[in-house]
Amino acid sequence: MLIAAMIERLGIIVTIAFVMTRLGFFRKLIEQRSHVKKSQTVLIILLFGFFGIIGSYTGLIVNAEADEYAKWHMTLQENEAIANSRVIGIVAAGLLGGPWIGLGAGMVAGVHRYFLGGFTAFACGISTVLAGVLAGYIGKREKKNRLVSPLKAFVVGFLAEAMQMAIILLFAKPYGAASELVSDIGWPMIIANGIGTGIFLLIIKSVVYEEERMGAVQSQKALRLADKTVKYMRKGLNESSAYATCRILMKEVDAIAVSITDRTHILAHVGVASDHHQKHKPIQTEATKRVIETGELLKVGKKEIHCDRDDCPLGAAVMAPLLKGDEIVGALKFYFHSEKVISPIMMELTKGIATLLSNQLELAEIDTHKELAKESEVKALQAQISPHFLFNAINVIVSLIRINPDKARTLLISLSQFIRQNLSGSTKSTSTLKEECQHVKAYLAIEEARFYDRLQVKYDLDEDAMQAVVPSITLQPLVENAIKHGMKNQAEGFILNISITRENGNVVKVKVEDNGDGIEQSRLETLLLQPVESETGTGLALYNVNKRLEMMNGEESGLIIRSVKGEGTAAQFTIKGGNAADESRNHR
Numbered sequence: 226m227l228i229a230a231m232i233e234r235l236g237i238i239v240t241i242a243f244v245m246t247r248l249g250f251f252r253k254l255i256e257q258r259s260h261v262k263k264s265q266t267v268l269i270i271l272l273f274g275f276f277g278i279i280g281s282y283t284g285l286i287v288n289a290e291a292d293e294y295a296k297w298h299m300t301l302q303e304n305e306a307i308a309n310s311r312v313i314g315i316v317a318a319g320l321l322g323g324p325w326i327g328l329g330a331g332m333v334a335g336v337h338r339y340f341l342g343g344f345t346a347f348a349c350g351i352s353t354v355l356a357g358v359l360a361g362y363i364g365k366r367e368k369k370n371r372l373v374s375p376l377k378a379f380v381v382g383f384l385a386e387a388m389q390m391a392i393i394l395l396f397a398k399p400y401g402a403a404s405e406l407v408s409d410i411g412w413p414m415i416i417a418n419g420i421g422t423g424i425f426l427l428i429i430k431s432v433v434y435e436e437e438r439m440g441a442v443q444s445q446k447a448l449r450l451a452d453k454t455v456k457y458m459r460k461g462l463n464e465s466s467a468y469a470t471c472r473i474l475m476k477e478v479d480a481i482a483v484s485i486t487d488r489t490h491i492l493a494h495v496g497v498a499s500d501h502h503q504k505h506k507p508i509q510t511e512a513t514k515r516v517i518e519t520g521e522l523l524k525v526g527k528k529e530i531h532c533d534r535d536d537c538p539l540g541a542a543v544m545a546p547l548l549k550g551d552e553i554v555g556a557l558k559f560y561f562h563s564e565k566v567i568s569p570i571m572m573e574l575t576k577g578i579a580t581l582l583s584n585q586l587e588l589a590e591i592d593t594h595k596e597l598a599k600e601s602e603v604k605a606l607q608a609q610i611s612p613h614f615l616f617n618a619i620n621v622i623v624s625l626i627r628i629n630p631d632k633a634r635t636l637l638i639s640l641s642q643f644i645r646q647n648l649s650g651s652t653k654s655t656s657t658l659k660e661e662c663q664h665v666k667a668y669l670a671i672e673e674a675r676f677y678d679r680l681q682v683k684y685d686l687d688e689d690a691m692q693a694v695v696p697s698i699t700l701q702p703l704v705e706n707a708i709k710h711g712m713k714n715q716a717e718g719f720i721l722n723i724s725i726t727r728e729n730g731n732v733v734k735v736k737v738e739d740n741g742d743g744i745e746q747s748r749l750e751t752l753l754l755q756p757v758e759s760e761t762g763t764g765l766a767l768y769n770v771n772k773r774l775e776m777m778n779g780e781e782s783g784l785i786i787r788s789v790k791g792e793g794t795a796a797q798f799t800i801k802g803g804n805a806a807d808e809s810r811n812h813r
Contacts, residue, residue, distance in 0.1 A: 237279070237283055237310075239424065239428060241276060241279070241314075242424070242425045242428040242429055243428060243432065245272070245429070246428070246429055246432040246433065266322075266325070266326060266329075267329075269318070269322055269326055269330075270318070270326055270329030270330050270333060271333065273314050273315065273317065273318035273322075273326065273330035273333075273334075274314075274315075274318075274329070274330045274331075274332075274333025274334050274337075275314075275333070276313075276314030276317070276318075276330075276334075277311045277312075277313075277314040277315045277330060277331075277333065277334025277335075277337075277353065278311075278333070278334055278337045279314070280309050280310040280311035280312070280313060280314055280334075281307060281309050281311045281334065281337065281338055281341065282299075283309070283310065284307040284308050284309025284310065284311070285307065285308045285309070286301065286305050286306075286307060287305065287306045287307065287308050287406060287409065287410055288302075288304060288305055299341075300341060300342055301341050301342040301343035301346070302342070302343070303342070303343065303344055304343075304344060304402070305342075305343045305344075306343050306344065306345040306349075306393075306406050306410075307338075307341070307343065307345075307349070308410040308413065308414055309414075310417065310418055310421055311334055311338065311349075311353060312353065312356050312382060312385050312386050312389065312418050312422075313382060313418055313421040313422050313425055314330065314334065315327065315330050315331045315334055315353055315356050315357045315360065315385070316356055316357075316359075316360040316378070316381055316382050316385050316422050317360075317378070317422060317425050317426065318330035318331075318357060318360070318361075319331075319356075319357050319358070319359065319360025319361035319362070319363070319364050319381075320360050320361075320363065320364040320367070320373045320377075320378060320381060320426065321364060321372075321373070321429075322361070322364065323361050323364050323365045323368070324358060324361030324362055324364075324365055325361065326357075326361065327356075327357035327358055327359075327360045327361025327362075327364065328354065328357050328358050328361060329357070330357050331353050331354040331355070331356055331357025331358065332354055332357070334353050335349075335350040335351065335352075335353035335354045335357075336350065338350050338353055344397055344398065344399075344402060344403070345393050345397045345403065345406065347396055347397075348389075348392045348393045348395070348396040348397045348403075349389065349392075349393070351392060351396070352385075352388060352389035352392040352393070353389075355388060355392070356385035356386075356388065356389065359381070359384070359385055359388070360381050360385060363377070363381055372426065372429065372430050372433070373426055374426070375423040375424070375426045375427040375430065376423065378422045378423045378425065378426035378427075379419045379420065379422060379423030380419070381422065382418050382419040382420075382421065382422025382423065383415055383416075383418070383419030383422075385418070385422075386414050386415040386418040386419065387415050389414075390407045390411045390414070390415065393406065393407055394407055446477060446574075447577055447578070447581060449477065450473065450474065450477055450578060450581060451581055451585075453473045454469075454470045454473055454474075454581075454582065454585065455585055457469040457470050457473075458470060458582055458585035458586055458589060459585055459588055459589045459592060460589060461586065461589045461590075462485075462487060462492070462547065462549070462554055462555055462586055462589075463492065464492050464493060464504055467485040467492035467493035468492070468493035468495070468504075470485060470493070470582065471483040471484065471485055471493045471494070471495040472495050474495075474559075474578065475495045475496055478559060478574065478578075479571075480496070480559040480560055480561055481496050481497045481538065481539070481560050481561060481562060482494065482495065482496025482497050482498055482499070482502070482539060482559075482560035483495050483496055483557075483558070483559055483560070484502065484557075484558040484560070485547070485555060485556070485557055485558070486508055486513060486517075486555050486556045486558070487554060487555040488517055488553070488554060488555060489507060489508060490504075490505060490506065490507055490508065491503065491504050491505070491506050491507075491508065492504055492555070496560065497538050497539070497560070498532070498537055498538055498539050498560070501532075501533075501534055501537070502532075502539075509531050509533075510525075510529065510530055510531050511529065511531065512525045512529045512530075512542075512544060513544055513556050513558065516544045516545065516546050516556050517546060517553050517555065517556055518553075520546045520548070520553050521546075522543070522544070522545050522546075522572065522575065522576050522579075523543070523544045523545075524541070524542070524543050524544075524564065524567055524572065525541065525542050525544065526540070526541050526564050527539070527540045527541065530542060530560075538562065539560045539561075540560075540561060540562045540563045540564070541560070541561045541562070541563050541564040541566075541567055542558050542559060542560045542561065543558070543559045543561075543567055543571060543572060543575040544556055544557070544558045544575075545557050545558075545575050545576055545578075545579035546579065546583075547579060547582055547583050547586065548583040548586070548587070549583065549586045549587055549589075549590055550587055550590065554586065557575070557578065557579045557582060559571070559575055615644075617671070617672075617675070618636075618640050618643070618671045621636060621671050621672075621674055621675045622636050622637060622640065622671075625674065632674060635670070636670065636671050636674055639667045639668075639670035639671055640667070640671060642663070642667040643664065643667035643668055643671075646660070646663060646664040646667065653697055654696065654697060654777075655694045655695065655696060655697060655777070656694070656695065656696075656697045656698075657691060657692050657693065657694055657695075658690065658691045658692070658693050658694075658695060658700070658725055658733070658735065659691040659692065661695060661698075661699060661700040661701070662686065662691070662700065662723075662725070664698070664700065664701050665700050665701050665704050665723065668701050668704065668705065669682055669704065672708055676708075676712065676719070678717065679712060679715065679716065679717050679718070679719050680708065680712065680719050680721065681718075681719065681720045681721070682721045682723070683720065683721070683722045683723070684723050684724075685722065685723070685724035685725070685726065686723075686724070686725050687725055687726045687727050689727055690725050690726060690727040690733040691725065693733040693800045694800070695735075695774070695777075695800060696770075696773040696774060696776075696777050699770055699773065699774065700723075700735065700737070702767070702769070702770050703737040703767070703770060703796050704721070704723065704737055706767055706796075707721055707737055707738075707739045707741065707794065707796070708721065708739075710741070710742070710744070710794075711739040711740075711741025711742055711743075711793065711794055712739070712741050712742075713741070713742055714741075714742045715741055715742065718740075719739065719740065719741060720739065720740050721737070721738075721739050722736070722737070722738045722739070723736075723737055724736045724738075728799075731801060732799050732800070732801055733799065733800045733801075734797060734798075734799050735797060735798055735799070735800070736795060736796070736797040737795070737796050737797070738793065738794070738795040738796075738797075739793050739794055739795075740792070740793040741793055741794060742790070742791065743788045743789050743790040743791050743792055743793055743794055744786070744788040744790065744794055745790055746790070749786060749788055752767055752768070752786060753767060753768060753771045753783070753784055753786065767784065767786070767796070770784060771783050771784040774798055778800060778801070781799075782798055782799060782800060782801070783798065784796055784797070784798050785797050785798065
C-alpha cells in the first residue's frame with residue numbers, strides 16, 4: 226500500500242518538472258550547469274528547496290506506535306515520521322546545479338523538515354543536507370555531460386534515500402521505533418524516490434531535447450532555403466529573383482501563397498489567387514505599406530488584405546520587411562486561409578526567412594560595389610599605362626620630319642594605329658593576344674626607328690595560341706619596360722625576344738625576354754608587390770600588369786620575372802585556355 230501511495234504522488238513530481246522547464250533561468254541552469262549568476266543561484270536554491278518542502282508536505286504521516294498512515298500535515302507528533310518524496314527535489318538540485326546548489330537546497334528543505342518535528346526530525350534534516358551534497362558532487366563530475374542521464378539520476382536518488390534510512394537508524398531515538406519505521410517505509414521510499422528522481426530528469430531531458438529538435442528542424446529549413454535562394458537574391462531584388470525565391474519558399478513553407486514586393490509594386494506572387502494578385506500591380510494593402518514604412522512584423526486578417534474580389538481565398542497573412550543594409554526595400558508575405566493557422570512558430574519562421582533574404586540582398590549590394598570598384602580600378606590602371614609611350618613617339622617623329630619625311634609618315638601611321646588600339650583597349654576590359662601583338666608591333670615600329678642601331682626584335686608566335694584572352698594593354702607595357710630599362714646601358718646588340726606558345730594543350734605561355742642590363746635583386750623582390758619609384762618612368766607598369774592579370778585570372782596567372790644583373794631579364798605569364806569565345810564567357 227505504501228509504495229503504491231508513494232508512486233501515486235509522483236504525479237506531483239511530473240507536474241513540477243514540466244513547469245520548471247518553462248522558466249528561463251532554469252533553462253539557463255541546464256545550458257550552463259553551475260555557471261549561472263549569483264542572484265539566479267539564490268533563486269534556484271530557493272526553488273529546489275521549495276520543491277523539497279512540497280515533497281515533505283505531500284508525504285504520508287507514519288505513526289510508529291499505531292502503524293497508521295495519514296495524508297497532508299503541518300506538524301508532527303513526537304512519535305510520528307513522514308514517508309515523503311523530499312529527496313527528489315534536493316537530488317535534482319545537486320545533479321543539475323552542482324555542490325553549492327545541492328547544499329543550499331538541502332539546507333532549506335532540511336531545516337524545514339527539522340522544524341516539522343517527529344522523532345526522526347534531526348536525522349531527516351541531516352540526511353536531506355547530505356543528499357544535496359552527494360548529488361552535487363556527482364553532478365559536478367558529470368558536468369561534461371549536458372544533462373545527467375535518467376538512469377544515473379535513479380541510482381543517485383536510490384542511494385540518497387538509502388543513506389537517509391541509515392542515518393535514521395543511527396540517530397533517531399528510540400532505536401526500536403526507528404528500526405520498525407525503516408522496516409516499514411525503507412524499501413518503498415528508496416524505490417519510489419529513485420524512480421521519481423529518474424522521471425524528473427527524464428521529463429526535463431525530453432522537453433529540452435524536443436524543443437532543440439524542433440529548433441534544429443527550423444535551422445535546417447533555414448539553411449536549405451539559404452542555399453536554394455542565394456543564387457537568385459544575390460542578383461538583387463527584381464521580378465526574376467523574386468519569382469524564383471517565391472517558388473522555392475512555396476515548396477518549403479506551409480502557406481497557400483507567397484508574395485514579394487518592392488516599395489511600391491508586387492514583384493512576384495506564387496500560389497492561390499495568382500490570377501489577380503499579379504506582378505506589376507501597385508501595393509494596395511495598407512498593412513504592407515505599414516510594414517515597409519515601419520519595418521515591423523505583422524499578422525493580418527482578410528479585411529486588412531484589401532483584395533478587390535469577394536471570392537479571394539486569401540484569408541490571412543504574415544508580412545515582414547526586406548532590408549538592404551538599413552534601408553527597407555520591400556516586403557515578404559505568406560498567405561493562409563485563416564488567422565487560426567498562423568502559429569507563433571510561423572511568425573518566427575517568417576521573420577527568420579525575411580532576415581535571411583535581407584542578408585542576401587545586402588551581399589548582392591556588396592557584390593555590385595565590388596564589381597564596380599574592380600572595373601573602375603582596371604580602367605584606372607589602363608589609363609595610367611597609356612601616356613608612357615606617347616611622349617617618346619612624338620619625339621621620334623619630330624626628329625624624322627626633316628631628315629626622312631617618308632619614314633616620319635610611316636611612323637605617324639604606326640602611331641595612329643597604336644593610339645587607336647590604346648583607346649580601344651581602354652574601353653574594353655579584355656583583348657586577344659593577336660590584338661595585343663598588333664599593338665606591340667605598332668609600338669616597336671617607332672622604337673626600332675628610334676634605336677635602329679641598337680635594337681633587334683625577334684618573334685616566336687604560335688598562331689594557335691593567338692586567340693587567348695588577356696586584360697587589355699598587357700603585352701605592350703612589358704615590351705616598353707624591357708626597352709626602357711634593359712637597353713639603358715647598352716650601346717648596341719640589344720635583343721628583344723617575344724614568344725607566345727601553347728604548352729600542355731590548354732596553357733598559353735607569354736614571354737618577353739631581353740639580354741639587357743638586368744634588375745638588382747633588392748628591386749626585383751618588391752617589383753610586383755607595389756609601385757616602384759623609377760628614374761625614367763612612373764614605376765607602375767609591371768605592378769599594374771601583374772595586378773590586372775591576377776584580377777582577371779587569379780594569382781596563378783600573375784607575372785613571373787627572372788633577372789640576373791648584367792645578364793638580362795625575362796617576364797612571363799600563363800593563361801589557361803586559348804579560345805576567345807570561351808574566355809569571354811568566363812569573364813562576362
